[in-house]
Amino acid sequence: MTQAVAARALPEILQWPAEGITRVPMQVFSDPEIYAWEQDLIFRGPTWSFLCLEIEIPDAGDYITTRIGDSPIIAVRRADGGINALVNRCVHKGSIICYQAKGKRTRTHNFVCPYHNWIYDFDGNLTSIAFEKGIQQKGGMPADFDKTQHKLTRLRVETINGLVFGTFSDATPPLKDYLGPVMVEHIERTLHGKPKILGRYSQFMHNNWKLYVENSRDNYHPSLLHAFFSTFKLNRLSAEGGTRQDDKSWHHITFTKRYTDKGDEAYDSGMIRAQKNDYGLKDPSLIDQWMEFPDQITNSIQSIFPGFVLQQVLNSLGTRQVITHGPGKCELVWTLIGLEDDTAEQTQVRVKQSNLVGPAGLVSMEDGAIGGFVQKGIAGDLDKRAIIEMGGIGVGGMPTRATETSVRGFWKVYRELLNV
Numbered sequence: 162m163t164q165a166v167a168a169r170a171l172p173e174i175l176q177w178p179a180e181g182i183t184r185v186p187m188q189v190f191s192d193p194e195i196y197a198w199e200q201d202l203i204f205r206g207p208t209w210s211f212l213c214l215e216i217e218i219p220d221a222g223d224y225i226t227t228r229i230g231d232s233p234i235i236a237v238r239r240a241d242g243g244i245n246a247l248v249n250r251c252v253h254k255g256s257i258i259c260y261q262a263k264g265k266r267t268r269t270h271n272f273v274c275p276y277h278n279w280i281y282d283f284d285g286n287l288t289s290i291a292f293e294k295g296i297q298q299k300g301g302m303p304a305d306f307d308k309t310q311h312k313l314t315r316l317r318v319e320t321i322n323g324l325v326f327g328t329f330s331d332a333t334p335p336l337k338d339y340l341g342p343v344m345v346e347h348i349e350r351t352l353h354g355k356p357k358i359l360g361r362y363s364q365f366m367h368n369n370w371k372l373y374v375e376n377s378r379d380n381y382h383p384s385l386l387h388a389f390f391s392t393f394k395l396n397r398l399s400a401e402g403g404t405r406q407d408d409k410s411w412h413h414i415t416f417t418k419r420y421t422d423k424g425d426e427a428y429d430s431g432m433i434r435a436q437k438n439d440y441g442l443k444d445p446s447l448i449d450q451w452m453e454f455p456d457q458i459t460n461s462i463q464s465i466f467p468g469f470v471l472q473q474v475l476n477s478l479g480t481r482q483v484i485t486h487g488p489g490k491c492e493l494v495w496t497l498i499g500l501e502d503d504t505a506e507q508t509q510v511r512v513k514q515s516n517l518v519g520p521a522g523l524v525s526m527e528d529g530a531i532g533g534f535v536q537k538g539i540a541g542d543l544d545k546r547a548i549i550e551m552g553g554i555g556v557g558g559m560p561t562r563a564t565e566t567s568v569r570g571f572w573k574v575y576r577e578l579l580n581v
């Protein structure tokens with residue numbers, strides 16, 4: 162245990178239903194002690210969490226601040242081109258050291274805590290203490306105080322196709338092993354060029370973090386919850402699609418090929434083929450797309466445990482990062498990306514289609530609300546359980562999206578890590 166402040170051990174708090182991963186006890190979405198254990202066993206446990214894109218900190222001294230679970234993190238580009246991730250907590254009295262969202266430090270000793278000005282280098286070494294020797298031979302730190310014994314916590318960092326991940330744990334496998342070949346291949350496929358940032362925003366959701374992560378793995382809901390998808394035939398369960406997972410079902414991809422009932426030409430045209438009496442868009446160019454990927458997939462949502470999503474919605478590419486804020490609230494950070502080799506027209510298509518996603522997105526806005534609906538719905542019934550049986554009771558990829566196999570995959574790894 163590294164930091165959990167839960168008063169009780171997990172088995173005293175949480176007994177998983179005998180049915181296994183087809184039932185989820187509602188208490189996991191609101192119990193503060195379970196939340197504290199999750200911080201230890203998941204976010205500071207043997208998992209990789211997304212930190213940023215490499216291009217957000219391209220040059221030496223560039224830094225960005227983020228979080229893994231409740232832990233504030235600084236990711237900084239070193240002079241040798243590598244990236245360090247440091248816990249953004251001063252060893253003196255615990256203040257956040259770096260409070261800017263991002264920036265650049267040009268000197269070597271450059272993370273200065275605002276409270277009493279203790280200073281750290283990019284490796285997290287404590288290099289300076291204000292008034293260490295006192296003033297006029299009075300005060301100061303004891304002569305035997307050893308600065309080298311007090312460093313910022315430094316995480317392991319690895320990157321893949323411009324995505325930067327960090328982990329607290331020495332037990333976490335190397336990133337590519339953690340992801341597995343199916344996930345690695347899909348990341349390489351989606352980020353098939355050097356990314357560039359098109360936009361960034363975040364939203365707070367009034368629900369437990371796991372309700373959003375479940376949602377991102379829930380193949381079953383998009384054509385039902387998101388009226389835009391089905392009305393304009395971007396995503397229907399009758400369209401070709403399915404779900405893929407890694408060998409252990411920790412991670413997940415749900416994918417669709419754009420709805421068509423008349424062959425492949427609809428993919429290329431990007432036209433809305435509204436049926437009689439159906440709705441049409443006044444400006445159909447909103448969903449005009451070019452067939453970007455040889456696999457003909459037009460929608461893919463890839464979830465990496467615990468809280469990272471790589472998105473392709475038509476030609477809108479982006480990352481989503483789930484950040485916990487207590488048992489009943491979480492934040493979703495979106496970064497919309499294009500690729501350096503995109504033409505101006507392609508960039509415009511990506512920007513235009515970004516209207517589909519994000520907090521007010523024509524598709525994604527419901528995802529930002531539905532977790533809050535669940536949180537409200539369960540508040541008085543925390544002894545009840547959710548039913549996760551669509552598509553059977555197991556895990557593993559399936560050639561359909563009428564399944565909750567990936568949601569069960571999430572609860573499988575959750576139970577493994579919490580040992581419940």
Ligand code: FES
Nearest residue numbers: 251253254274277
């Ligand atoms: S809390 Fe950082 S220097 Fe005192």
Ligand SMILES: [Fe+2]
Nearest residue numbers: 382383387528
């Ligand atoms: Fe959704």
